[in-house]
Amino acid sequence: MVRLTRQRKAILEVLRRAHEHLTAEEVYAAARGMEPRISLGTVYRNLDILVEEGLIQKITTGSGPMRFDGNPEKHAHLRCQRCGTLEDLPMKKAFDPREYVDSSLGHVVRGAVLEFHGLCRRCAAEPDA
């Protein structure tokens, strides 16, 4: 278990308070509120460390920058095709890769990444969608 420095605490706080999943740049901006001298490099470095420690999740789907999720539990995400935000999405049932593919043709399937696409609440409510 790694030590929680002031900077790491700030980053973790930011991610846990966020209701959407933030980019490193966004984490940096928010973290500067509590830790004004923190640097972007520190943010990147510690985001990776927190991922390794299993305290947060890194989400690399989609073409833009990566995003970070303060909730380390497995759960589904919805990416808004209109505003680009990434949010949590409650799932009715768990996804099991074995339902869809066989590990029989020589390859091995260990897991899957699943991301839903559509409109977030805010964008779905707007008229010009």
Added chain:
Amino acid sequence: MVRLTRQRKAILEVLRRAHEHLTAEEVYAAARGMEPRISLGTVYRNLDILVEEGLIQKITTGSGPMRFDGNPEKHAHLRCQRCGTLEDLPMKKAFDPREYVDSSLGHVVRGAVLEFHGLCRRCAAEPDA
């Protein structure tokens, strides 16, 4: 329907012949075999055009560079956790987002991106996996 220039034909050829899904850089390297003066910018520009035309697919999951698939039909992919290649994977049944999430809490789910992770044939066959 867009015009198929020599460069576009070469790019399409490269992607259709490939048995794994290539990065722009890899497409560039291969395309130079048939079109030696082609530039990397042209490759990027035309990959995007071919995606818009629905002739190829762009795959942006994963943290590395994007990859391109010469087969425009919907199908599943396996990313090898060992060597990083991205290959096609036959699926036993189609994935239907509605089975997993409701579009009822205000947001709209239109589709999903699904990518399997594991070991490709080659890596699964090696002893030190």
Added chain:
DNA sequence: CTTCTTTTGAGAACTGTTCCTAGAAAGTTT
């Protein structure tokens, strides 16, 4: 052949991320 439009090649610019290093902070030992 002239004109108009589209595309290209070459490289500069940009974005997001990682790397490097001297110094600061925290942890240990005495």
Added chain:
DNA sequence: AAACTTTCTAGGAACAGTTCTCAAAAGAAG
């Protein structure tokens, strides 16, 4: 508490992947 060791940080340089710019080349139309 001082001296020492280890870990971490700020700041910026370096890097990778992608997009942009623009003069020139290629192609279509008259």
